[in-house]
Amino acid sequence: MNVLVAIKRVVDYNIKVRAKPDGSAVDIAGVKMSVNPFDENAIEAALQLKEQGVVSHITVVTIGPNSHQDSLRHALAMGADDALLIETDEVLQSLGVAKVLKQLVDTMQPQLVLLGKQAIDDDAGQTGQMLAALLNYPQATYASHIEINGLEATVVREIDGGTETIAIHLPAVITADLRLNEPRFVKLPQLMLARKKQINTVPLASLDLDTRQRLIQLRVEEPPPRAAGIMVDSVDALVSQLIKHEGIFA
Amino acid sequence: MSSGQTLVMAEHDGTQLAASVYRSITAAQQFGQHVSVLVIGAGITQVAREAAMINGVQRVLQVDAVTLQHPSAEQISHIVLQMANAYEVLLAAHSSWSKNFLPRVAALLDVGMVSDVLHIIVPRTYQRSVYAGNLLSTVQSQDEQQVLTVHASKFKLASLSQTSAVIERLTVTGSPVPVRWISQTLNQSPRPPLASAKVVVSGGRALGSAERFEAVLAPLANQLQAAIGASRAAVDAGYAPNDLQVGQTGVVVAPALYIAVGISGAIQHTYGMKDSQVIVAINQDPEAPIFQMADYGLVGDLFSVIPALTAALSQANIN
Numbered sequence A: 001m002n003v004l005v006a007i008k009r010v011v012d013y014n015i016k017v018r019a020k021p022d023g024s025a026v027d028i029a030g031v032k033m034s035v036n037p038f039d040e041n042a043i044e045a046a047l048q049l050k051e052q053g054v055v056s057h058i059t060v061v062t063i064g065p066n067s068h069q070d071s072l073r074h075a076l077a078m079g080a081d082d083a084l085l086i087e088t089d090e091v092l093q094s095l096g097v098a099k100v101l102k103q104l105v106d107t108m109q110p111q112l113v114l115l116g117k118q119a120i121d122d123d124a125g126q127t128g129q130m131l132a133a134l135l136n137y138p139q140a141t142y143a144s145h146i147e148i149n150g151l152e153a154t155v156v157r158e159i160d161g162g163t164e165t166i167a168i169h170l171p172a173v174i175t176a177d178l179r180l181n182e183p184r185f186v187k188l189p190q191l192m193l194a195r196k197k198q199i200n201t202v203p204l205a206s207l208d209l210d211t212r213q214r215l216i217q218l219r220v221e222e223p224p225p226r227a228a229g230i231m232v233d234s235v236d237a238l239v240s241q242l243i244k245h246e247g248i249f250a
Numbered sequence B: 001m002s003s004g005q006t007l008v009m010a011e012h013d014g015t016q017l018a019a020s021v022y023r024s025i026t027a028a029q030q031f032g033q034h035v036s037v038l039v040i041g042a043g044i045t046q047v048a049r050e051a052a053m054i055n056g057v058q059r060v061l062q063v064d065a066v067t068l069q070h071p072s073a074e075q076i077s078h079i080v081l082q083m084a085n086a087y088e089v090l091l092a093a094h095s096s097w098s099k100n101f102l103p104r105v106a107a108l109l110d111v112g113m114v115s116d117v118l119h120i121i122v123p124r125t126y127q128r129s130v131y132a133g134n135l136l137s138t139v140q141s142q143d144e145q146q147v148l149t150v151h152a153s154k155f156k157l158a159s160l161s162q163t164s165a166v167i168e169r170l171t172v173t174g175s176p177v178p179v180r181w182i183s184q185t186l187n188q189s190p191r192p193p194l195a196s197a198k199v200v201v202s203g204g205r206a207l208g209s210a211e212r213f214e215a216v217l218a219p220l221a222n223q224l225q226a227a228i229g230a231s232r233a234a235v236d237a238g239y240a241p242n243d244l245q246v247g248q249t250g251v252v253v254a255p256a257l258y259i260a261v262g263i264s265g266a267i268q269h270t271y272g273m274k275d276s277q278v279i280v281a282i283n284q285d286p287e288a289p290i291f292q293m294a295d296y297g298l299v300g301d302l303f304s305v306i307p308a309l310t311a312a313l314s315q316a317n318i319n
């Protein structure tokens, strides 16, 4: 069966981003970019299903400007079979992305669509659920374990306070949590090979979809810093400070 | 769509509302319109009654059916969509429950959803955090209808009312997308629940093993009647179960007191605890980023500091 994996290129999770001084946008000029961590888990899940013989073909897709090809090459180097760039300089929000992915699924008819549970730049965590709804497919979000038997996927999901196990019928949408797997490292030779692979590019405009932004960003700013704390030099000093806050104890 | 009404979708465990529901009702009132609360489940009369006693709630909608014992995102969104046209605002507290189904609702209404709102500045203009709380973004929704989740700890608990709001029982048809619920494993702990505990003691990678995590942290947590939390490194290494993870991909807590033990203070972790009233950090590395946000920092080896702290608190009779 065929799998579609949607990935997003985001500021690397180790980078502490700043707002532009005029507060108009996030300053990402010259900052290290990577594949969204949860999307790497989604790619890895697809690769493992392929190694189990469940999946035969893995397509990765990203929606973004031409410079986002490097994320697709990373996925190809990990082992994806082919890559698709839906090219646009517009920044799409989750609903727009879901609409584009729906159209791709309608034409490509994959049995399974894998996404990350959340993009670590906008922290929306919506696209997978929106896509499932638009497709009228079942969904399993925050997956930490996936098992596929025929046309049924059994998924362990991370929920507040524990886990939940559900079974859904394919075709379906699954979103990956970090604990789903440990994404494999890409070695240099694989990256070199991936450089030579063809990336199919489709202009977003040619899809004729309503992908306009529904949320206009008015301002970005750094959160107010916490008031400076104090360093204490002994357990006793700490306890006497805590006693001042006695009211906070149960 | 008739304007002027707000629908709050309420999370519960079958017998009780989640504490965050009381906060989401405070958020809902900021839209200045009629507030209805939707409760979905099986045998939830008690939950509906609880919701009807919250100040600011004008009406409770109870969708109660045996098939809704463990409702799927597909079922919940299907129910919400059948009534959604009557509401200008659809709102829930941000949690793994609400964020599972609400984007489905938004997509089918063709509305852009706003996740995890920190402040409702004016209706349709919100502040929310991006980049794991590194930055605050103010956004204005362009949609007529509003679909949002709110960051519960940023809103006050709604108070209880003397009189009950009206409860209406609704019957709605089932979801067309079948999902088979198999099981649920909730961490049973005698300690207070992490998300709502007044005091949280969290351990990191430095604890070194599951045995030491328990042996070092449990006495301190017992002394303070605290919940225990963990960093992702500690969870991944198997020192603590998943659901104790505090942070961007775990639980977000805002207790009166948070004690971080052997945790470096990565942004993904601090996202989950930076709203705590008082933060105490114990780390042997004076350069650890956690000290930048701690109200009280102590540089030292946790394996001697924590037992000494536990003993000193018990001496001082703090519990």
Ligand SMILES: Cc1cc2nc3c(=O)[nH]c(=O)nc-3n(C[C@H](O)[C@H](O)[C@H](O)COP(=O)(O)OP(=O)(O)OC[C@H]3O[C@@H](n4cnc5c(N)ncnc54)[C@H](O)[C@@H]3O)c2cc1C
Pocket: A013, A037, A038, A120, A178, B203, B204, B205, B206, B230, B231, B232, B233, B234, B245, B246, B247, B248, B249, B250, B261, B262, B263, B264, B265, B266, B267, B268, B269, B272, B282, B283, B284, B285, B288, B300, B301, B302, B303
């Ligand atoms: C997408 C993504 C999401 C993430 N989500 C989360 C999340 O939700 N929650 C989370 O916690 N992390 C999350 N992480 C991981 C995060 O980036 C850090 O790796 C993690 O928080 C580190 O855990 P730690 O502080 O326990 O370990 P470390 O960073 O290894 O820190 C251990 C600390 O212990 C100190 N120490 C060592 N020995 C002692 C001793 N004897 N006494 C006192 N101090 C000692 C060290 O000085 C050090 O500061 C996420 C990462 C990614 C990429």
Ligand SMILES: Nc1ncnc2c1ncn2[C@@H]1O[C@H](COP(=O)(O)O)[C@@H](O)[C@H]1O
Pocket: A006, A007, A008, A009, A036, A038, A039, A061, A062, A063, A064, A092, A093, A094, A097, A114, A115, A116, A117, A118, A119, A120, A122, A123, A124, A125, A126, A127, A128
């Ligand atoms: N521009 C994009 N291109 C491809 N996939 C995306 C894009 N944006 C988001 N996604 C996918 O949707 C998931 C959730 O994103 P979000 O709803 O923005 O948090 C991500 O982890 C990706 O798998």
